[in-house]
Amino acid sequence: MDGESMTQVTDHGGGVRSIRVPIPDNPLGYTLVYVLDTDRGPVLVDTGWDDPESWETLANGLAGCGTSASEIHGVVITHHHPDHHGLSGKVREASGAWVAMHEADASIVRRTRGTRPERWFTYMTDKLTAAGAPEEHVAPMRTAQPRNLPGLSPALPDREIVPGELLDLAGRRLRAIWTPGHTPGHVCLHLEEDHPAQLPGKGRLFSGDHLLPEITPHIGLYEDPDDATVMDPLGDYLASLERIGRLAPAEVLPAHQHAFTDAPSRVRELLTHHESRLTDLLSLLTTPLTPWQLAERMEWNRPWAQIPYGSRNIAVSEAEAHLRRLVKLGRAEAVTGSDPVTYVAA
């Protein structure tokens, strides 16, 4: 093995290593795939993006851990996104490993596999129009050629992750904690064992995208063409954050960036961030705005004019998630008879 692939592996001690599996053309850079030793063989937490280079990095990384893809006993998925679940099918093919996921995300996987791409485009077009997107933004989607989109045929999980229960792992105590918000079936996994370096706190937490050291995970609407239920993903996320803060793990092992300690203060930072964001939005809603108009006026990491096309869709979804929260809290309301619907501070 060459030095390059050696540097992709970090030993976190106590039978836990991570491999940096690259995400092509993405500012996040890589997914941290964790390799957890068990008495029946290594178990992966997430697998990485489905791409030849990512697969090769994972394979080399596993070799660096003294094992191989064919020896994997099981795969635990934090959530269905393609940078986490992308290579699960390949790992299962190579090894016969089981793949476990929370039911809410498993149902998204089933739906994605069963939905024609055209239907997604129609759904997205309708949703953006309803959110007040201008015709020049929506038009390209009507004629888009939805062929080689990534993640359109994700692997069907064959085990369910049941919140609150220990996973069936020989010789390890890994408990599933349901943390909806980033996706409806996101889970964190609590390794209920002493920290290998005796850091203070309760065990270690594989946090997926729920809790990251330096970035705020995207919280948008849960996308489902077949479900018109009004959900509150931001409310779910904030409640899940508080749950993780109370857990007080000694160390957090996230799916991007790097491991960190002091989860409660990171949780407080994120709660404060969202609270001040909601307050900022309320001050914008002194005049009625559509979700699109709100997104245009919100603060992003760059001016709206410089936000690329695809990121604008994500931004609008995030604006809508914040509006849902404000409505649920009774701090904003939809203006009766407006079309597309506008919202105003209550």
Ligand SMILES: [Zn+2]
């Ligand atoms: Zn994600």
Ligand SMILES: [Zn+2]
């Ligand atoms: Zn991710």
